[in-house]
Amino acid sequence: MNTTFPFSAIVGQEAVKHALMISAIDPGVGGVLVLGDRGTGKSTAIRALASLLPPMQTIKGCQYQRAPHDQHQCACQACRQDTPEIVERAVPVVDLPLGVTEDRVVGAFDIEHALNTGEKRFQPGLLAAAHRGFLYVDEVNLLEDHIVDVLLDVAASGVNVVERDGISERHPAKFVLIGSGNPEEGELRPQLLDRFGLSVEVHTPDDLQERIEVVSRRGEFDLDPEAFVLRWKKNEAKVRRRIVSARSAIQQVVISDAIRATVSRLCIELNTDGLRGDLTLLRAARASAALQGSPQVEASHIVQVAPMALRHRLRRDPLDEVGSSVRIERALSTLFDADAA
Amino acid sequence: MNHDAVGIEMDSLPPQDQIGVLLALHGHRLGGAVVMCQDDPLRAERWLSRISGWRSVVYPPATTIRTPVHCPPEQLLGGVDLIQTVLCGHTVITQGLLEQANHGWLLLPLAELQPSDSVRAVCDAIDHHRAGEHPVSICAIAVASAADLSQLTSGDRAVDAALLDRMAFCLDLAKDKRDTLNQQQDDVLDKSITSALRTAQHWRSVTIDETLTERLCVVAGALGISAIRAQLHCAMVARSAAALAGRSEVDSGDLDVAMSLCFAWRAQALPAHEAPQSDSQADQPEPEPPEETQADSPLSMPHEHSDKHTCDDTGPADDTAPASDEVIHVPLPERLLASLQSANAMVTMGAGKTGRVGQSRKSNHHGRCIGIQRYQPGRGHKVHLLATLQAAAPWQAHRRHPPQGTPGRPVIKPQDIRAGRYKQATQTVVIFVVDASGSAAQQRLAEAKGAVELLLNECYVRRDEVALIVFQGARATLVLPPTRSLVTARRQLTELPAGGGTPLASAIDQAGELAAVVRRDGNVPLICLLTDGRANVDRHGIGGRARAMDEAKQAARKLAETPTRSLLIDIARRPNAGARELATALGSAYLALPRADAGSINRAVSEVMPPRAERVSAA
Ligand SMILES: [Zn+2]
Numbered sequence: 001m002n003t004t005f006p007f008s009a010i011v012g013q014e015a016v017k018h019a020l021m022i023s024a025i026d027p028g029v030g031g032v033l034v035l036g037d038r039g040t041g042k043s044t045a046i047r048a049l050a051s052l053l054p055p056m057q058t059i060k061g062c063q064y065q066r067a068p069h070d071q072h073q074c075a076c077q078a079c080r081q082d083t084p085e086i087v088e089r090a091v092p093v094v095d096l097p098l099g100v101t102e103d104r105v106v107g108a109f110d111i112e113h114a115l116n117t118g119e120k121r122f123q124p125g126l127l128a129a130a131h132r133g134f135l136y137v138d139e140v141n142l143l144e145d146h147i148v149d150v151l152l153d154v155a156a157s158g159v160n161v162v163e164r165d166g167i168s169e170r171h172p173a174k175f176v177l178i179g180s181g182n183p184e185e186g187e188l189r190p191q192l193l194d195r196f197g198l199s200v201e202v203h204t205p206d207d208l209q210e211r212i213e214v215v216s217r218r219g220e221f222d223l224d225p226e227a228f229v230l231r232w233k234k235n236e237a238k239v240r241r242r243i244v245s246a247r248s249a250i251q252q253v254v255i256s257d258a259i260r261a262t263v264s265r266l267c268i269e270l271n272t273d274g275l276r277g278d279l280t281l282l283r284a285a286r287a288s289a290a291l292q293g294s295p296q297v298e299a300s301h302i303v304q305v306a307p308m309a310l311r312h313r314l315r316r317d318p319l320d321e322v323g324s325s326v327r328i329e330r331a332l333s334t335l336f337d338a339d340a341a
Numbered sequence: 342m343n344h345d346a347v348g349i350e351m352d353s354l355p356p357q358d359q360i361g362v363l364l365a366l367h368g369h370r371l372g373g374a375v376v377m378c379q380d381d382p383l384r385a386e387r388w389l390s391r392i393s394g395w396r397s398v399v400y401p402p403a404t405t406i407r408t409p410v411h412c413p414p415e416q417l418l419g420g421v422d423l424i425q426t427v428l429c430g431h432t433v434i435t436q437g438l439l440e441q442a443n444h445g446w447l448l449l450p451l452a453e454l455q456p457s458d459s460v461r462a463v464c465d466a467i468d469h470h471r472a473g474e475h476p477v478s479i480c481a482i483a484v485a486s487a488a489d490l491s492q493l494t495s496g497d498r499a500v501d502a503a504l505l506d507r508m509a510f511c512l513d514l515a516k517d518k519r520d521t522l523n524q525q526q527d528d529v530l531d532k533s534i535t536s537a538l539r540t541a542q543h544w545r546s547v548t549i550d551e552t553l554t555e556r557l558c559v560v561a562g563a564l565g566i567s568a569i570r571a572q573l574h575c576a577m578v579a580r581s582a583a584a585l586a587g588r589s590e591v592d593s594g595d596l597d598v599a600m601s602l603c604f605a606w607r608a609q610a611l612p613a614h615e616a617p618q619s620d621s622q623a624d625q626p627e628p629e630p631p632e633e634t635q636a637d638s639p640l641s642m643p644h645e646h647s648d649k650h651t652c653d654d655t656g657p658a659d660d661t662a663p664a665s666d667e668v669i670h671v672p673l674p675e676r677l678l679a680s681l682q683s684a685n686a687m688v689t690m691g692a693g694k695t696g697r698v699g700q701s702r703k704s705n706h707h708g709r710c711i712g713i714q715r716y717q718p719g720r721g722h723k724v725h726l727l728a729t730l731q732a733a734a735p736w737q738a739h740r741r742h743p744p745q746g747t748p749g750r751p752v753i754k755p756q757d758i759r760a761g762r763y764k765q766a767t768q769t770v771v772i773f774v775v776d777a778s779g780s781a782a783q784q785r786l787a788e789a790k791g792a793v794e795l796l797l798n799e800c801y802v803r804r805d806e807v808a809l810i811v812f813q814g815a816r817a818t819l820v821l822p823p824t825r826s827l828v829t830a831r832r833q834l835t836e837l838p839a840g841g842g843t844p845l846a847s848a849i850d851q852a853g854e855l856a857a858v859v860r861r862d863g864n865v866p867l868i869c870l871l872t873d874g875r876a877n878v879d880r881h882g883i884g885g886r887a888r889a890m891d892e893a894k895q896a897a898r899k900l901a902e903t904p905t906r907s908l909l910i911d912i913a914r915r916p917n918a919g920a921r922e923l924a925t926a927l928g929s930a931y932l933a934l935p936r937a938d939a940g941s942i943n944r945a946v947s948e949v950m951p952p953r954a955e956r957v958s959a960a
Contacts, residue, residue: 041569043468097418097465097473102861109731120734139461146863149904153857156902161854164862170854195902204567211558214569216551219576222370223545275928276902 003225007048008235010041011213015200018288019308020049021239022198023176025246026287029280030197031155031177033140033312037204042180043095046136050093052236054244056132060085063124064171065092065131072172092133094126094175096143096151105150106162107169122169127151127160130175140179140192151177152195197280198305199312201325246290253286254296262335263302269331272313281309303332348587349537351598354530357517359602360510361392362534365399366541366581368446368480371509371574372467375452375483375500377493378514382450385484388514389446391531398535399542403445406438410451414458418473439463439472442479452483452500460501467507483508488515490606509574511606537585544584549576549591556593560600564608575603716758728759768864770806770823771796774852775834776872776912777813778843786839788934789871789912793834796869806864808855809833812848814841815882819851823859842884845876845923846892853900860904867906870929873913874920890919897926910934 010017019032034042058065061078068086078084096105107125126135137143137151154160160173179196193199205211221228260282267277282297284305289297311324351359360374378384389405396403408417419437439447439462447463449455455463466472466479485500487493490511493500505511554576561572579599583591713728733753740752773793777786797807807830809821820833849870856866876889900907907929911920916933924931 037567095469097462106861109727120731138465146861149860150857153860153903157853157857157899159854161857163858195904204569208555208558208562211562211569211572212551212555215558215572215576216554218569218573219549219554219580222573222577275925 003229004047004051005044005218005221006229006232006236007045007052008239009217009221009228009232010045010048011217012205012207012210013041013045013202015308016042016045016202017049018304019198019200020045020178021243021246021291022284022287022305023178024049024053024243025290026250026283027174027176029283029287030195031179033193033196033199034178034180034202035182035199036180036202037182042202043136043138046134046178047093050091050134052240052243053091054240055088055090057086058089058132060087064128065089065133066172067132070172074171092130094130094133094135096126096135096137096147100126100147102147102150105147106154106160108162109167120167122162122167124171125160127154127173127175128171131171131173133175135175135177137177137179139181141181148192152192156195193312194276196312198284198308200308242291245293246287249293250287250290252295253289255282255286256296259285259297259299259302262299266302266306266331266335267310269335270310270314270328272310277310277313281306284309299336303336306332347533347536348540348585349533350586350594351582352594355517356602357388357512357514358530358534359598360512361388362395362537362585363510363578363581363602364480365392365396365534366538366544366585369444369470369478370577371480372507372570373447373479373481373483374510374512375485375493375505375508376512376514377485377487377489379486379488381515382484382486384514385448385482388512389448389482393446395531395534395538399538401444404442405446405448406442407448407450408438408455408459410454412438412449412455412459414456414462417459417462420473437472437475439466439477439479440475443475443477445479447479447481449481449483452485452504453487453498455501455504457501457503460504464503464507481508489513506568506570509571509578509603537587540587541581541584543589544581547580547583547589547591549580553579553591553593553596557596557600561604564604566604566607568607571603571607575599578603712762713759714762715756716760725759725761728761729753729757732759733757768806770808770859770864770866772808772810772823772852772855772859772866772868773830773834774810774812774817774848774868774870774872775837776843776845776848776870777811777837777839777841778877779813779840780843780873780875780877785912785914785934786837789910790834790837792871792910792912792934793869794831797831808859810848810851810855811837812844812851813839814844815878816844817848817851819855823855842878843872843876843889844878844880844882845872845874845889846880846896847878847882848872849893849896849900849927850880853896853903853905856900856903856905865906867908868900868929869908869910870927871910871912871934872920872923874909874911874917874923875913893923894926897923901926901928908932 007017016034019034023029023032034045036042056065057068059068059074059078061076062074062084063076063078064074066072066074066076066079068084073079103125105125106127108123110121110123113119113121113123135151135155140148154173155175155177158172158174160169160171162169177196205214217228263278263281263285267281270277272278281302285297285301288301288305289295292301294301307325307328310328314324314327349362354362364371364374376385376388393403393405415437417438419435419440447466449463462472463481466477467481470476470478481504483500483504485493485498487498487500492498493511494502494505557572557575557579561567561575566572575596576599579591579596582595582598583589586595588595713725716729730753736754736757737752740754773796775789775793806823806825807821808819808823809830810817811820812818820837821830824830852868852870856868859866874893875886876893877886878884879889879892907927909920909924909927909929909931911917911924911931911933913920913934920933921931
C-alpha cells in the first residue's frame with residue numbers, strides 16, 4: 001500500500017484545500033473541479049484529504065460499503081446475515097481509469113458467475129465502490145461524453161440505476177465527484193462546468209520560497225514516507241478535528257436574511273446562469289463558516305468562497321479579457337463597499 | 342554495505358552512462374528516460390540491456406517488456422480475455438504489459454505513435470505505481486525517432502507532452518559517442534559502475550543543504566521550468582549522484598550534474614524568447630550546444646495530441662442562456678415560448694443547443710449498442726459476445742446433463758447467439774408523468790389526457806418514443822416503459838382511472854430515474870409533467886401536505902441538476918403558485934393548461950424539443 005502524502009503538509013494550494021474540505025463537510029455542495037497545469041499535484045490533494053478523514057463504519061463484506069444503520073436495504077450476501085459484522089474502513093477514493101468502459105463504471109453482468117452457476121448476477125462497478133467517498137476523474141475534459149453524463153447524473157441523484165443486459169439493479173451511490181483537468185488540453189463543455197459545485201484553479205507556485213518548500217517536503221516524503229507521515233501526525237489530527245466538528249456544527253450555522261440578500265445581489269450583479277450559483281454559494285459559505293467555528297455566515301465567508309462557487313458560472317464574453325475571478329472580486333468589493341457606506 | 346565498494350564521480354561518465362547508472366539505481370523513482378535514436382532503435386535496446394545488466398548485479402534481475410508500436414490501453418492494463426473465457430469456461434484474466442514489467446523496464450518503441458490513452462496508462466503507472474488495481478513499479482524507456490529536441494516536442498514526431506513530463510531524462514543516443522569505447526574499457530567501467538551501485542545503497546540518508554535546494558529552484562525558475570516534477574527529479578538525482586560517489590551530503594558538483602541532466606533538455610525545449618539568460622544558468626554545464634535546437638522551435642510543450650479530444654467541443658460559450666427568472670414571470674405562451682429555449686439551455690446542459698445533440702461524437706465510429714437481438718446470419722449482424730454468453734448461461738446446468746462438448750466449457754447453441762443493435766441517431770424519449778390523483782381528477786384530468794393526446798400526435802410526427810408514468814394513491818407507477826407504440830400509450834391513458842392522493846415526489850424521482858436510463862442509452866429524455874402541483878403524499882406513501890410538498894420540491898431540485906429538459910403543464914382549475922414554484926425548482930418550462938389551446942401546446946413542445954433535422958445529424 002502506498003503511503004499518502006499528508007494533507008496538512010501540502011504547500012500552498014489554499015483554494016484547492018479549502019474547496020475539498022468544504023466538500024468533505026457538506027457533500028451536498030456538489031463536486032469540485034480542479035483546473036490547472038500538469039504536475040501541480042491535483043490528485044495528491046484529494047487522496048491526502050480522504051486519508052485524513054475519520055474512517056467510516058460499514059457492514060463487513062458489503063459490496064456497497066453500506067452504513068450499519070442505513071435504512072436502505074442491501075441485497076448483498078453480507079447484509080442479509082442476521083447479525084452482520086460492523087467494521088471500520090477508510091473513506092474510499094475511487095479513480096476512474098483511462099478509457100474506462102461504461103460497464104466498469106455503472107456495473108455489469110457478472111460473466112464468471114453466470115458461467116459457473118447459470119445465474120444472472122450484478123457485478124457492481126466503480127460507482128458502487130465510490131459510495132460514501134470520492135470519485136476522482138483525472139482529465140475530466142478528455143473523458144467521453146456519455147461517461148461524463150452518467151457520472152454527473154448519479155452524483156446528483158445519489159442513486160445508480162442499471163437497466164440493461166437483463167439486469168435490473170439500483171443501489172445508492174453517493175459520492176463527491178472530483179474532476180481535474182488542464183484547460184489547455186481541451187476546453188470543458190460549459191454545460192459540464194456548471195454542474196460542479198465548486199471550481200478552483202491551481203498553478204505551479206511562482207513564489208520561490210514556496211517552491212523550495214514543495215521540493216524539500218516532497219523530497220523528504222519520498223525518502224522516508226512513514227517517518228514523514230509520523231512527523232505530520234499532529235497537524236493532520238488538527239485538520240481532522242476541524243472537519244469533524246464542522247460536520248456536526250453545520251446544521252446550526254445561521255444564514256441571515258441580509259446575507260441571503262447579499263448573495264442574490266451578487267449573483268444578479270454577476271449575471272450568473274441559473275439559481276444554482278446562489279444555492280451553492282450559500283451552502284459553501286455555511287460549510288466554510290462551520291469550518292472556522294463561526295455560529296453564523298458572515299460577509300467574510302461569502303468573500304472567501306464566492307470565487308470558487310461562481311467563477312465557472314459566469315457567462316463568458318469572448319471579447320472580455322477580464323478573467324472570471326477578477327470580475328467576482330470586483331463585484332464583491334463594489335457590493336461590500338456599498339454596504340459599508 | 343560492501344567495504345570494497347568504491348564510488349564513482351558522475352563527471353567521469355558520458356551522459357548515457359550517467360543516466361544509465363541513475364536508472365539502474367532507482368529508475369522507478371525517476372519515471373524513466375526518453376531516448377532519441379533516429380533511424381536506429383536498436384541503440385536504445387543495447388543501451389538498456391547494459392544498464393539492466395548493471396542493475397541485476399545489485400538487485401534481483403529486472404525484465405524488459407516491449408510494447409507493440411500502437412499499443413492499445415487494454416494490452417497495457419490487462420483484464421478479462423473474453424475469447425479465452427468462452428473457450429475455457431471460466432474467467433481468464435490476461436496480465437497487462439505494465440504488470441509484466443513490474444520491477445523492470447517498459448520499453449515503448451516509437452513512443453510518438455503510442456495512443457494517448459496508452460500514454461496516460463503509463464503515466465498513471467509512473468505517478469501512482471499501479472496498473473488498474475495492481476501495484477506496479479516500472480521505469481519507462483520511451484524510444485523516439487525525433488532527431489532533436491524541437492522534433493521531440495512539436496511536429497509529427499512529437500512525443501506526448503504528458504509522457505515527457507514524467508521522464509527525468511532525455512538522451513540523444515544518435516549523438517552520444519559512448520559506443521566508441523572498446524571492450525576492455527567497457528569491462529573496467531562496468532565494474533566500477535556496479536561497485537558504485539553497491540556504494541549508493543545509502544542514498545536515502547544523503548542530505549541536501551537548503552541553499553542547494555534553493556539554487557535548484559532558482560535555476561528551474563530562471564530556465565522557465567515550472568513543473569514541480571522536474572525539480573523533484575533533480576533533487577533526487579543530486580542525492581543519488583552524491584550516493585554513487587560515496588558522499589553522505591550533496592555537493593554543488595552533484596547538483597550541477599543533476600541540473601544538466603534534468604533541466605537542460607527541458608530548457609532547450611522552451612521557445613528561444615522564453616529562455617532567459619541568468620547567472621545561475623551560465624554556470625551550469627550544458628551537455629549539448631543549444632543553438633541547434635533553439636532557433637526553430639516555435640512552441641514549448643505541444644498539445645497536438647489533445648486536438649482530437651477537443652473536436653467535439655461545443656459551440657461558442659455565448660450560446661448559454663440568460664437567467665431563468667424570465668420563465669416564471671412571463672405568463673403568455675408566446676413570450677414563454679421565446680424564453681423556453683434559452684431557459685432550457687441553461688438548466689439542461691446535455692440537451693441544449695450547446696449540448697451533444699446534433700453533433701458528431703467521437704465515440705460514434707462504431708455506433709452505440711442500444712440493444713440486443715437474435716443473431717441472423719447474412720444480415721450484417723455483429724455478434725455480441727456478452728449477450729451470447731448471457732443467453733447461454735441459464736441453460737448450462739441443463740445442457741451438461743448428459744454432458745456435451747468439452748467438460749468445463751459452456752455449451753453454446755446457435756440459438757444463443759446474439760447480435761448488438763447499433764444506433765446511429767439520437768432518439769428523443771418523451772416521458773409523460775401524469776397526475777391521476779383525486780384532486781387532479783376533479784379538476785381537469787380529461788383535459789390533461791386531451792393535452793397528452795395532442796402531444797402524442799406530435800411525437801408520432803417526430804418518431805419519438807414515449808413512456809408513461811402515472812401517479813396516484815401511495816406511489817407513482819411506470820405504466821409504459823419507453824416505446825414506439827403510441828397506440829398503447831393512448832389506450833393506457835384513456836383507461837386511466839383517477840383518485841387517491843398526490844405522491845408528487847415519487848413521481849418526480851421516478852421520472853428522473855427513467856430519464857437517466859434514457860440518457861445512458863444515448864437518447865434524449867424530455868419530461869412532460871402534468872399536475873396541479875398539490876402534493877399530499879410523501880415518498881413513503883404517507884399523507885401530509887407540508888412534508889409531501891417539501892419532498893416534491895426537493896425531488897424537483899434534484900432532477901434539475903441533471904441535463905433533462907422538462908415541461909410542466911399545470912392542470913389546476915386556476916394556475917397556482919404551487920405548480921409554478923415546482924416548475925422553477927425543476928428548471929422547467931411552465932404552461933398553464935387553461936391558456937393552452939392545441940396550438941400553443943404544440944409550439945411549447947416544439948420549443949422544448951430540438952428540431953428533427955438537428956437530432957439525426959449524429960448518424
Ligand atoms: Zn450490503
